[in-house]
Amino acid sequence: MLKLEKRPQPSRLWTWVTPLLAVVITMLAGGALFAALGKDPVEAIATIFWQPLFGEFAFYYRPQLLIKGAPLILIAIGLSLGFRAGIWNIGAEGQYIVGALTGAGVGLAFYPTESVLIFPLMVLAGALGGWGWAMIPAVLKLRFGTNEILVSLMLVYVAEQLLAAMALGPMKNPEGMGFPGSRNLRQYESAHNAELITGTGMHWGVVAAFIAVIFAYVLLTRHSLGYHIRLTGQAPRAARFAGVRPARLVLVCLGTAGALAGLAGMFEVSGPAGQVSIDFNVGYGFTAIIVAFLGRLHPLGILLAGLLMALTYIGGEIAQSNMGLPAAAIQLFQGMLLFFLLAVDVLTNYRIRLARREVA
Amino acid sequence: MDMGSISPELLLASLMVAATPILLAALGELVVERAGVLNLGVEGMMITGAICGFAVAVNSGSPAFGFVAAAGGGAVLALLFAALTQVALANQVASGLALTLFGLGLSSLLGQGYVGIKPPPVARLDIPLLGDIPFLGRVLFSHDLMVYFGLALVGLIWWMLKYSRAGLILRAVGENHDAAHALGYKVVRIRVAAILFGGACAGLGGAYISLIRVPQWTEGMTAGAGWIALALVVFASWKAGRVLLGAWLFGGVTVLQLNLQAAGFAIPVEYLSMSPYLITILVLVIMAGDKSRAPASLGRIFHASQ
Amino acid sequence: MxxxxxxxxxxxxxxxxxxxxxxxxxxxxxxxxxxxxxxxxxxxxxxxxxxxxxxxxxxxxxxxxxxxxxxxxxxxxxxxxxxxxxxxxxxxxxxxxxxxxxxxxxxxxxxxxxxxxxxxxxxxxxxxxRFYEGRAVQGHIAGKMTKSNIVGYIASFPIPEVIRGINAAYLHAKKVNPEIEFKIIWAYTWFDPAKEADAATALIEQGADVILQHTDSTAPQAAAEKAGDVITFGQASDMAEYKPLPRVSSIIDNWAPYYIARTQAVMDGTWESQQVWQGIDKGMVKIGEITDAVPADVRDEALALKQAMAEGEYHPFTGPINRQDGSAWLAEGEVADDGTLLGMDFYVEGISGQIPN
The missing domain is CATH 3.40.50.2300 (Response regulator)
Incomplete structure (x- = not known):
């Protein structure tokens, strides 16, 4: 009989091998799926993984990977701090929405004044919006002991309704012929989160994502707060003896995650998306949770996981339109990839041993 | 504006129907969470149940077979989750989210070819005598079988958790899996069983939408009902009776909102739609001081290290 | 730059x-x-x-x-x-x-x-x-066939297209039935079958025996069928599976002729930028079969109305029409201009309730 035996420390080797293993298994299983749908499996897999990176139009898709990956990475970095300390914020989607609303709100309030100060103000407002929304579960947890998983999740639905109310009401474009949705911030220079270098996809959100990765890396490896976070996650009791103040940790972790998610929303609404609309949120906040785990809660891992997710999105779209694969097949393929990535992680932390059946 | 045009009797009757899918799914999730497992994949299991039930009902001509298939479909998907979280010890939050993604994709693939088809009708039970009671007859005794199944399930789960030995073990596993293991209970086996039960219930809830409530198949037709079911479990503070209350509240807010609009009241729809979630948060705060709180091992990974 | x-x-x-x-x-x-x-x-x-x-x-x-x-x-x-x-x-x-x-x-x-x-x-x-042309036909049938004089309308979002449809349907129902009353529910969704079913049920319970919908699922049709004695109209697609009752007719979006013509124009090199708004005349809006559940005279009138619009003899928004607040919008014989119709954000006189914002 097979038995799992916990490794004293996560295996460094398997940490690197498992993701590759998962991708290979997914390619096999996904290939079988595509073949069952009557499509050439090799071509489909190549389209998803190869085309965006090295295909004919890679010059366009590579920057798009950054645009699609940046919000995922930015949010996931924030979430990973809390996840490491055992603080479960799963409401990043709501914080993302509120950050977009406050950020866009500031921009729209100044319309049509042009000033270099407007964009920094929007950045600040976006971060504050996300931070404030995350403070609700944090404060309720500290004050009343409520479960932050559930409160933060409930607040996602509230934020979604708020978004609809804003897009149809106060933020509606007065020149929009009565249609829902705000003005296009991309046509308002002072509020536009434009590409910094043409053709690279780099906008302020991408820059922020990279800064967040570096910052989180330094924090976790060099700073005492990072040590406290790791210690709390691994041994909560010991952490308390080491002088960790759990309340402060909750505020810092949820606050950081909220602020980063809010920033992601703000950069998205003022750049790639351009406007506040009813369907503005497309699930980045939830996908980022998966990204955080795929990246094993490590900043560099998250960077890679975010880009991998972006790759499957973009490659999947190409496969849809080039090969006529249904969107559902791509969704299923992504689901498989996540399953396998999550499943193989067991090899990092556990050894598989053949054990004899114990004699009673 | 005409309040009189709303008939309380019919309002309550539609509320019973509107509440049934989320009630079924939430009851399943309640058992799962009581066993200490958080499965966020309810939406994925519901929609898989919706298409499995629909396809089998259409092909066999029997809604009953449909519901059985729906429960089976939901359970099979839940088995994936069980394998990930109980065998491979993966994180439950991430696995649940992945399950939803997977279920949505799978259901749309399975559902190709079922768009625009009418499923076989499910008869409404008009219970003689009881159905003739004024007011209550229409509200309580003129529904399809699944509505009563949902109500019976509430009672059954309530009884099981409170009085049966199986319920006691389930709760022990959910409160402290290490202690339960030390007492000799098979933690993993019990949790897998709970997860499968949860999947089956979610599947039934989904099929209720595709076979009775709507009834048709369209992609993404559960439209977030699974997430509401999750909220419901929390709202109910993990108690079966309160799940029923919550299902009426969540279902009721939508039905009432639509009825008020039809009666000509100008209501801020978005703000009203927020209210059940805000109420849920409020309930969480209020009951924080209460003994009834989340199962202590909820969401934590169990590994028996001897 | x-x-x-x-x-x-x-x-x-x-x-x-x-x-x-x-x-x-x-x-x-x-x-x-x-x-x-x-x-x-x-x-x-x-x-x-x-x-x-x-x-x-x-x-x-x-x-x-x-x-x-x-x-x-x-x-x-x-x-x-x-x-x-x-x-x-x-x-x-x-x-x-x-x-x-x-x-x-x-x-x-x-x-x-x-x-x-x-x-x-x-x-x-x-x-x-110009879906509103189809709404005019529906309004006519609804006004003639309702017994309770209450028409239920499941609207999606408060945008001009939806408001235009409500106005067109109301004007033509009112024309043949002065007693008519519209009950309107804003579902805030284009597509949520369960909610649409609930909305239809709520309207029926409040006395509506005709349901018009501006959402895309067949859920309201099923709700009407269950309730009995209620008629509905297919939306976007024909929804023929609910013929002959409750679905008595439908508005079908028929994009094929336009798509073929524009593709042809690209092939021929004659494609030019344009803004088109086509209706029954060009076949972009089709009225689905009016079933036998509709009395023959009503059907003939509805078809005549459709014919008049197809030949450009009749415009559904022809004065005199007042706004909801009683102020004059169109004078006797005046026809609404496309600009106003495209940005329509008001109800016509007689509709109760407010457009949410």
Missing amino acids: KLTHLLTSAALALGLATGAVAQDTTKVGFIYVGPIGDGGWTYEHDKGRLAIEEHFGDQVETVYQESVPEGADAERAITQMALQGADLIFTTSFGFMEPTVAVAEKFPNVKFEHATGYKTLPNLSTYSA
Whole structure:
């Protein structure tokens, strides 16, 4: 009989091998799926993984990977701090929405004044919006002991309704012929989160994502707060003896995650998306949770996981339109990839041993 | 504006129907969470149940077979989750989210070819005598079988958790899996069983939408009902009776909102739609001081290290 | 400004290059907001795509992408089709307007067609259907057939198109039945079958025996069938599976003739930017079969109304019409201009309740 035996420390080797293993298994299983749908499996897999990176139009898709990956990475970095300390914020989607609303709100309030100060103000407002929304579960947890998983999740639905109310009401474009949705911030220079270098996809959100990765890396490896976070996650009791103040940790972790998610929303609404609309949120906040785990809660891992997710999105779209694969097949393929990535992680932390059946 | 045009009797009757899918799914999730497992994949299991039930009902001509298939479909998907979280010890939050993604994709693939088809009708039970009671007859005794199944399930789960030995073990596993293991209970086996039960219930809830409530198949037709079911479990503070209350509240807010609009009241729809979630948060705060709180091992990974 | 120029010229060069590759067959792309299995809005657009394939055979290649979120993802999906050498791209949801404009600016050699929007470019047309003509026919049948004099209306979002439909239906119901009353529910969704079923049930319970819907699922039809003695109309697609009762007729979005004509124009090199708003006359709006459940005289009147609109003899918004607040909108014999109709944000006189905002 097979038995799992916990490794004293996560295996460094398997940490690197498992993701590759998962991708290979997914390619096999996904290939079988595509073949069952009557499509050439090799071509489909190549389209998803190869085309965006090295295909004919890679010059366009590579920057798009950054645009699609940046919000995922930015949010996931924030979430990973809390996840490491055992603080479960799963409401990043709501914080993302509120950050977009406050950020866009500031921009729209100044319309049509042009000033270099407007964009920094929007950045600040976006971060504050996300931070404030995350403070609700944090404060309720500290004050009343409520479960932050559930409160933060409930607040996602509230934020979604708020978004609809804003897009149809106060933020509606007065020149929009009565249609829902705000003005296009991309046509308002002072509020536009434009590409910094043409053709690279780099906008302020991408820059922020990279800064967040570096910052989180330094924090976790060099700073005492990072040590406290790791210690709390691994041994909560010991952490308390080491002088960790759990309340402060909750505020810092949820606050950081909220602020980063809010920033992601703000950069998205003022750049790639351009406007506040009813369907503005497309699930980045939830996908980022998966990204955080795929990246094993490590900043560099998250960077890679975010880009991998972006790759499957973009490659999947190409496969849809080039090969006529249904969107559902791509969704299923992504689901498989996540399953396998999550499943193989067991090899990092556990050894598989053949054990004899114990004699009673 | 005409309040009189709303008939309380019919309002309550539609509320019973509107509440049934989320009630079924939430009851399943309640058992799962009581066993200490958080499965966020309810939406994925519901929609898989919706298409499995629909396809089998259409092909066999029997809604009953449909519901059985729906429960089976939901359970099979839940088995994936069980394998990930109980065998491979993966994180439950991430696995649940992945399950939803997977279920949505799978259901749309399975559902190709079922768009625009009418499923076989499910008869409404008009219970003689009881159905003739004024007011209550229409509200309580003129529904399809699944509505009563949902109500019976509430009672059954309530009884099981409170009085049966199986319920006691389930709760022990959910409160402290290490202690339960030390007492000799098979933690993993019990949790897998709970997860499968949860999947089956979610599947039934989904099929209720595709076979009775709507009834048709369209992609993404559960439209977030699974997430509401999750909220419901929390709202109910993990108690079966309160799940029923919550299902009426969540279902009721939508039905009432639509009825008020039809009666000509100008209501801020978005703000009203927020209210059940805000109420849920409020309930969480209020009951924080209460003994009834989340199962202590909820969401934590169990590994028996001897 | 310099940067945008650079990008534009880069894309231009590229557009030329890819255009040259796909010379023999014309490639037509479609961006859908929902899954093609939605049975309504996207389903009908996809039927238009299939009609192109059937009509032109080997001369065309069609590609599509379904369930594209509005916003940044749409821009990428459209760009991707342009890069892959599409000659003509249809973007079939209002929310794709800004992304379509952005991409069209970068690919001046590719032709774009955006449904239901109002922004155009030399290589970007808009097209939309005068669904309100169909609403007029429905209103007439509803006014004649209701016994309770209460018509239930499931509206989606408070946008001009939906408000226009309510007004058109109300005016024509009122014309044949002065006692008529409209009960309106804003569902705040285009597609949520369970909620649509609830909305229909709520309306029926409050006495409505005719249900009009501006949402896409057949859930209201099923609710009406269950309730009995209620009539409905198919929306977006024919919803023929609910014939002959409760569904007594329907408005069908028929995009095929337009899609074929525009593809032909691209092939012939005669494509020009335009803003079209076509109705029953050009076949973009079709009235589905009026079933036997409708009395013969009512059916004849409805068909006559449809005929008058098809021949341009009658406009559903012909004065005298007042606004809801009683102020005059159209004088006797005056016909509404398209500008006002496109931005319609008010109810006509007689409708109770307010448009939410």
